[in-house]
Amino acid sequence: MVIYGVALLAACMLVGKLIGEVIGIAIGVDSNVGGVGLAMLLLVFVVYRMQKAGWLDTTSRRGVEFWSSLYIPIVVAMAAGQNVAGAIAGGPVALVGGLVVVAVSFALVPVIARLGKGKYAVPLDDLDTAREGRHE
């Protein structure tokens, strides 16, 4: 049933966020520390085990895949809800600071990625065909 997949996803997110909150409380930070990241790791792990055990049928998978494929539209909605006017009103410090930081960070990405570059760092295959399949 589709709801099994959705429920599995929901459970992973809740457990991850709860653990993230506990970590936040433990180290005295008023923020959720890595909750979403933990939820993702949990989902990866649970799906891996369930697939091995043969517990995850096609319709259950569809419940997770549906939400995964709604990702881009949700990001578009998120972009439309950002305080862009506020960012521009922040003046030159915000603009200069933000842009310089981004430029330097971009430049550092390949440097750090290269430090541990192995055979797993191979490009994914052709962009367009794969992406169409997933999101269109």
Place this chain on the structure above:
Amino acid sequence: MSERLLDVIAGNGLITAFAAVGLLMLVCNLISKHLTAGRIHGSAIAIAAGLLLSYIGGVSTGGEDGLADIALFSGLGLMGGSMLRDFAIVATAFGVDVEELRKAGMNGVLALLVGIVVPFFLGGAIAYAFGYTDAVSVTTIGAGAATYIVGPVTGTAIGASSELIALSIAIGLVKSISVMIVTPMVARAISLNNPSAALVFGGMMDTTSGVAGGLAATDARLVPYGAMTATFYTGFGCLLGPSVLYLIVRGVLGG
């Protein structure tokens, strides 16, 4: 009568948002196909269009939630809010390859550290150059250069003024928004085409929104790798900002 009809649309906010975003994506995909010959992907155009619309919404209403401040589009706030966004982000982990994750793990941790410390001191130095020379100002603005969540959290913790906190949010927003727009353009130049680089990218850049938006427009399959490290960033930044980093700044500048 027109009021009652408008109520139907505004009263079904989330559904209106689905329809509006779907329409926007359709238009942007057509623009991508016919005006850019597919060179700029439709989702990148759609995200940029979303930001533009949010600017228009923000200017016309004076609010802080972009287009979502317009009553008719209030559902966008729910659709793009943290609950559904996080839900969809977690769902993208469904396609993650366990092996790739394990091999690139250490890189992600290193990227997280560099990704917080470098923007922090860079942002702080720029603040200093612009005349914000006391430790609290430099720390708050520097933390904002990490993310617009770390900025206010740090600022509040060390007693910064509300003007400073607004500035730290603004610098974080500029960063987040430019990451969304620039990522697909420079992806090739910085070899952002594999899970390992995406993991580093997520740790280097900032908030989940900037990284996720930028990667989604580059190659959607990279989103889970980047998002995974990016979600640790905010918590990690909130931890370091008001403590270690503030103490370092105070040690250098005094007071």
